Amino acid sequence: MSRLRCAIPSHHLFSSHTISPTPRLTHLGTRKVPWCVCLRLSFVQNGICLLPYLRHDSKDILFILYYVIVWSFVRQFLTIHVLHPIALKFGLRKRAKLDRFGEQGYALIYFSLFGSLGIVSFAFPD
Helix, strand or coil, X not given: CCCCCCCCCCCCXXXXXXXXXXXXXXXXXXXXXXXXXXXXXXXXXXXXXXXEEECCCCCHHXXXXXXXXXXXHHHHHHHHHHHHHHHHHCCCCCHHHHHXXXXXXXXXXXXXXXXXXXXXXXXXXX
């Protein structure tokens, strides 16, 4: 019996982080972990060729808010503690120039990292 092949690969680099066809762990030992709702989208169903697809659920707003807070913190941390000292070493002293350097530096880091991960995930889908 042959398996149906899908146009979209069933496993990719971010499959464990965004959608997963396997049941999620919501227990750590015998205690229920309350923040698991924030780490993944909550309503996964099997779709065509047994690939998972997502439906909207009321808990998805927690997922979105969690990652808004996390990535905002990462952005501020990189800007203040990594990029501002680099800008000061380059001789930038004005507050507007420091802020501009921090924003441009963060954009460079963000697009370099996630652009590279996107290329890798499409180049090596399995």
